[in-house]
Amino acid sequence: xxxxxxxxxxxxxxxxxxxxxxxxxxxxxxxxxxxxxxxxxxxxxxxxxxxxxxxxxxxxxxxxxxxxxxxxxxxxxxxxxxxxxxxxxxxxxxxxxxxx
Numbered sequence: 001x002x003x004x005x006x007x008x009x010x011x012x013x014x015x016x017x018x019x020x021x022x023x024x025x026x027x028x029x030x031x032x033x034x035x036x037x038x039x040x041x042x043x044x045x046x047x048x049x050x051x052x053x054x055x056x057x058x059x060x061x062x063x064x065x066x067x068x069x070x071x072x073x074x075x076x077x078x079x080x081x082x083x084x085x086x087x088x089x090x091x092x093x094x095x096x097x098x099x100x
Contacts (some may be wrong), residue, residue: 038081041089
């Protein structure tokens, strides 16, 4: 078993790995992180993906500072949330709490 630093693709992003890469990773020493960041309004001055931008920056920082004995894999950002309070604003992506 290998850690992410020894794989041919060492970005730490799930999307960059192959099935062969994943089969080489030790699950007992691996943490998969699912960032959740809704696409929703943040007023007229900010883009809809503000939460996703913050999430991407946090994941990037985590990946750059992880201890080499643990493999951190960042799953793709889940950008649909339970955002009923923003439902009347154009561009909000949402699902019900039951669906999520």
